Amino acid sequence: MKDYQVIVVGGGAAGMMAAGQAAKNGAKVLLLEKKERLGRKIAISGKGRCNVTNEENVSDFIRNYPGNGRFLHGILRDFDNAALRHFLARYGVETKVERGGRVFPVSDDAESVNKALTAYLTEMGVTILTGITIEDILVENDRVIGVQGTGQKRFLARSVIICTGGASYPATGSTGDGFRFARKLGHHVITPRPALVPLKTAETWVKELQGLSLRNVEASLWIGGKKKITEFGEMLFTHFGVSGPIILTLSRQAGEEIRKGETVQLRINLKPALSREQLDLRLQRDFQKYSNKQFKNALEDLLPQSLIPVMIQLSGINSERVVHQINREERKTLLALLQGLTLTITDTLSLETAIVTAGGIDVKEINPKTMASKRIEGLYWAGEVVDVDGITGGYNLQAAFAMGFRAGRAAGEEVCSLV
Template structure:
């Protein structure tokens, strides 16, 4: 069996970058992937468009990682968003910036990113074996010696980088293998849980508007009767509740509160650009325009069609009543409803349905300067398997690439000295 100098387990963003960087430094590198094709999660990210990173200045990145952002401080500075875009451009992938600083390939096709990374690995001479499930990390006298796959097949190397991802989207290959390895090797694993995940609601009316996407709205998260945080942007109604970028960003905090048994609610401001006085004046203009129509036919200028019956019902105003007969109190109540549409959050979707996994290998047991294990010599960690997670907007992929970049270089240069 051929020996290698670095073995990378997992062919996602972190794994491909780590393998390429180690090979770039002259090492014989083997990349093992349990699926038949590398980059499965990259290919579906950003709805198939791949939100690679964010254009925000790297000094401001840390605040967008509720899960151990400080751990990434030096890692992100070594391989930041500018470096990542330049890397991709070098291999022919030009990028563009969209709302919220989100960076996408100009092609709007995530596959171009995957193909670019595969070309990079080929150029650097990385050996890729797909369809290989690693069962065990081999260790002797506290030092890594290689890995063992199904059927007792063994691969040997003095440095192993584990980039197996978390436990979200298991169809892409992220089935929690790295957490199992970590526990067996003596690492502490922070309980994996969903980080960016849709939310379930108690209100049945969401089914009536499922598929409705709203832009430029504000969602406020209330926990235990207190407003905690608000997010502005896009959201989506589903058959079970709500999803979309602003909901996903709020979901981590919502999920933590639910696990503690605290009541969680959302308030949706459908017209956040207007003050309550301005919105009331707008409604009055509409009511004057449609003064002789029934109330149910007077909201077409104000709301999406599918949401009108829901808002009418929640307002308590007679849908068949004539608009000019609506009282001031009823109009004020409608204004308040439009800027504080309540939703009771009952649960998150499962970890398997989450975009990102929170939890993972405890960062206290990883050297941030090298991504090396503090428990086993020659062992490195990178990507979502580590207890680091960010909000939506390209932050999680950036973190994965940056951790892979550092781990690959460290494993290639100092595979025996990192403890």
């Protein structure tokens, strides 16, 4: 086979950025992707709109990575959100900022991001081969020499960058190949597990609310009866439990605690903008307004229609009662529900359904200045295959692009310095 200086395995966000950067720094680069097209996971991210990054000050980014955020400190400064938006604009993708600082293409089309990255690879002269499955990383004397594909295909190079992703959304090509490579090469792999994943609940009444989306609510995670973390924003009820942005953010810790055998609860404040006293006054006004109606017809100003029967059931108040017959204690019970609707979390959905994989190559075995392996010379890691993960809001794609940028630049500089 034709020899290259740098081989990149995996054509996602990290891989495409790494390949382009290596070529930009003078290397002869081959990008290998197991699927028939590049950027499969980019294409479905953000519900097909692609939340590329967040506008938050990059100095505050680290706190949004529960998985080894400190490792990214210099990496994110090297290629930050402003640099990413400038890069995309250069290739025709203007971006906009939405609620929560989320940055999307103005076109609302994830494919525009893929086209920009492909144009970048073309401009930099990267050779792209798709439909290629890599079986092994070739190493001699603790130095990488290339990769072994299926059907006796060998591709040789002085540097190899692994950007194979995690183990979530396997249909996009992220099937854990990088973890298998790493273990065989003596790297420690932190057990992969789901992050940014919907949650299952013990309560079966969630089925009655399937498809109901709630905005501007507050969800708190309670572990062993103690409040641990709170998120504000949007959530969604499903037939098995709950999902949506704030649930996904809470899911990583929920999953960790469940695996420890802890009791995990989710408490939803449906009216977080109001204090308990303010909400009580609001409820009293509604009760006065509908004093001669049945209880089941008195909550329409306060709650979505589909949620009313569930709240009535949980309150224990007879739905046929006339509102003016409801006493103070019953009203207090309803108030507690409105600001503390409680769900018991039994599990997360599977790793395959998660948006992001937590776990991966131990960051202690990667040089953050270059993304180079500390075990195998000429080997680099970037993207979701590394044990780094962030909350929802564009942070994971930003990390992938930034790690790919640094790995590609370092690999390109290394091989060209040897010429």
